[in-house]
Amino acid sequence: MQPSPAEIARTLSAGHLPAVAHIACRPGPVPVRHVTDAQGRVLLLVPSEGTLAAALRPQDGNDDTALVLDIRDVPPMASSPTLGRVWVSGWAVQLTGEDARAAALDYADTDACGDLLDIGESQLLYRMDVAEVRYERNENLIEIDPEDYAEATPDPLRTVEFDLIADLADHHVEEMSDYVKRQLGPAAKPGDEPRVVRMDRYGFLVRMGKNRSARLAFPRPVTDRHDLAHLLHPILCRRCTSDSAAGHTAA
Structure with a gap:
């Protein structure tokens, strides 16, 4: 057996690799800190003052912002082949109150960073509901069903x-x-x-x-x-x- 494309996509997007965000109608890409929760939804930890927070601010009366998260694999060794690259697309909305506190606990399951204590002040937390997942390896592009992606789990040995x-x-x-x-x-x-x-x-x-x-x-x-x-x-x-x-x- 080998990992399915959905499992590889979940592994790459779990939050252990660098990611950049391409945000609709904004210059970019922009580096972003992220993890994915148990349902595969992307959680973005964003400084409240800065380029990324401004780019994620909704426009035209909307309460969310379209973006694409772009994550490339970093092989463990120089001789190791890459697992490829994944693009996760969807709409991000800022979380507040109980939603933000619950999401912070989900974030901490992957990355228990100290900045989570400052959500609502120096840090903001966004959640992106996944609408599209594309996985590319060796110049082959695969469209992954968002439900298959959500049901898959990251590889437990990746870290x-x-x-x-x-x-x-x-x-x-x-x-x-x-x-x-x-x-x-x-x-x-x-x-x-x-x-x-x-x-x-x-x-x-x-x-x-x-x-x-x-x-x-x-x-x-x-x-x-x-x-x-x-x-x-x-x-x-x-x-x-x-x-x-x-x-x-x-x-």
Whole structure:
């Protein structure tokens, strides 16, 4: 299994990557701090004084403002392929009172920053209801149904992906190399030096050489870092001989 486009879009838009906003009838793009809540709605944390707050101010009697959030993946390693780019479009409205307080708690689930304490004073909080989602990778553009996007969940390993890959590279190169070669069998070539370059809830991508890679899948999606450690233990423990932690597909 591999992440669906909707799952990748939710992962990219979760709030861990830099984003810029293209706001209707305003110069831009403008850098913006954001997260997405459990329903996939975008929450924007905006300084009350500045270009972004002025750009989001409704015009012509409206109470919301159209914008597009543009988020590009930042690969964990220089050798890691990018997951692509996502555009999330919709209408943003400023939240006040109980709505703002409830949304601040949702925001803190992803980014518990101190500025949330100043909402209504030095900071404003906006919520954008999602109307359109587009995902682009390798020059292929996919339109994602907003309902599929809302139902998907961000990958639980995304925030620790760098740490996980770095740990494998620093401490478990031999074990991972032996495991990958056993899994690939005849598809592995002499001189291959497998290196994990990406990881997600469904498995990991291994770079075999300059133009070759293989994806190895877990028997089930992992739920968090501890669950991943449990699945990888038979691979990384030299005393274990079980090869049941993953299947594979070669690319």
